Amino acid sequence: MFIDAMGLILGDNKKITLGELSKPRALSAIPFGGRYRIIDYMLSNMVNSGIKNIGIHTYTKYKSLMDHLGTGSSWDLDRKNSGGLHILPPYVNSEATSVQGDEEMAGLLDFVRSSNASYVIMAASNVILNTTFTEFVEDFKACGADISVMYNRDGTKFGGPNYILDVDRRGWVKDMLFNPEKSSFTKSSMGIICMRRELLIDLIAEMMARGTNHVGIHSFVKKYDTLRVHAYEYKGLVLRINNVQSYFNSSMMLLNNQIRAELFWNGIPIFTKVKDEAPTLYSDDCKVTDAIVSDGCRISGNVTESILFRGVAVSKNCTIKNCVIMQDVHISDNCYLENVILDKNSVVRPGVKLVGHKDYPVVIGKGAIV
Template sequence: MNHSLLGVIDATAYHESLEDLLVHRSLAAVPIAGRYRLIDFVLSNMVNSGINSVAIFPKSQYRSLMDHLGSGKDWDLNRKRDGLFFFPAPAVDTMDAELGSFNHFAQHIDYFYRSSQEYVIISNCYTVFSMDFIPVIERHLEMNCDITEIRYQGSSLEVFLLKKSLLIDLIENRHVTGYGCMDDVVKDETSPYTRCEYEYIGFAKKIDCINSYYQTSMKLLQPKVWSELFQKNLPIYTKVKDEPPTRYLKGSNVNHSMIANGCFIEGKIKNSAIFRAVKVGKNTSITNSIIMQKSQVGENCVLEYVILDKDVKIEDNVRLIGDPINPIVIRKGMVQGALMNS
């Protein structure tokens, strides 16, 4: 059974509780799991499902996202035909904040008309999961559905499958029907469309607040969870960077942690995620924390339940203690010194 799929990723989402991580980037570009971005998961799912045309609809702060994805080469989407497309919103107001805004899609309706694919997968950009969409379309056709919503443990994953012609109809008649997005359609019990549900089995987490970001990152340190998410037959792709191996110097000690390439470790790290090119000084202890790319932690520091964004500098003798529910977040590029902390 060969029915072509078009991928649509709505990257307009903004959650205020994640503001500290969204000052310089969109939600889709938030780093996670040492070397990935949130968008890598749904984009890899689409590629692994044979989708070779993916449209990304961002709203603002998308320079970091575009830098990460580039031409789509790392996802095999740098193609002469189809491939990776960006369609920024010229003007998106508060009415367009829901997933799959038809007003946003309408600004680029020609893309849908020109594409040759018969079906469309519409997804948010901030769910961490690994899935093959082929069984979804097979069941969609078998049950003669108009719209299939993928769900997980009783809640929507905000992933929808429908015929492209139906999506175009929904976009063009949005002012008549009152439907502003896909969520409006599936929640309307009086709609004329046959709505089906597909239950996803596996690991899935929506990143919609600091707590969900932190807790998901900690769960990924568990081998069982990691193996559920990063499967050999469904790889998660990301931007490739050529970096040297991490150096562990005398006195360093690492336990139950994820350490990316290019790090320089002299201190002690436990139950933490350390991203690329991070430096950790002598006699420093990092526990239950997330340290993003190129951050530097000085000597004689204690960090517990802390999230350091990229390029943060922690000077010597700094003590930062958060808690699992409210971890301390230091914004990108900030400098934290002992005097500031006293």
């Protein structure tokens, strides 16, 4: 399987914030699914499509992202000669006091120019799915479009930001609405587009010349009035991380066997950074039901309908219900947690009770002591 295309993933989104979860890291570096980061899914989709030259464009808080991606070896992207994984932070010199728009876009333009691929697949980082882009690219070639955009029909259930497409019978985009209160259209853009590499170079250069200070997927889709923009429907499972509520709800959806099977067990692997740890230790008096538990955990309490990342410690007489507990969190004795998101390296002191609502979970930031 090989696509004559380069990949470009936007590692952050200025319109999306997840509060304490996105405060210390880029959106794409937020942990999701027990052992993964959000970027693992889109990066794996591109690798599984045969794309071997992939850039990650980011402009702030990219330390966690760089630590996770490393050389790209976990995705077979540590290439000696050509291609590979490229982190694209903004160009900033010693005289700059902040990241300006032209500095943000200069590195992106240089990366696109350096490739010899015919096409570019450009994707946002807040969409979680498991697929390959072979059919998407073939549809783009067949329809004669300048730009193709992927959409599905259930994006509004994850909340905003949401871009709704008005598409005619032949699949051409006629209009695009941002977070409409009422709309008869159901086609929600997934933030994944395909175009010829030369066209992307021209569009970025034009944006820089006009003083545009940010690159976004939908700034290209908005060109429907001057370019031929075609819509491609994706009918598989799509999860979107648009806010804390959608992050929590999407995480809880993984406890459903059918959803988990479609995301992880459809024959297409999702790759992530390899960490070798001991199996989880379950004490004789613990009780774990309907939970995803990663390796390296130590469980002595009760865990129900929750997701535990690596190295989590649940002490005696604790109850964990409907929670997302990230890496290396320590929960002391006699605690009760329900509808809570605990970021990594947090500590919950003995006897603490935290109860949120399923639509408004309690979020504890990275390294906090509660």
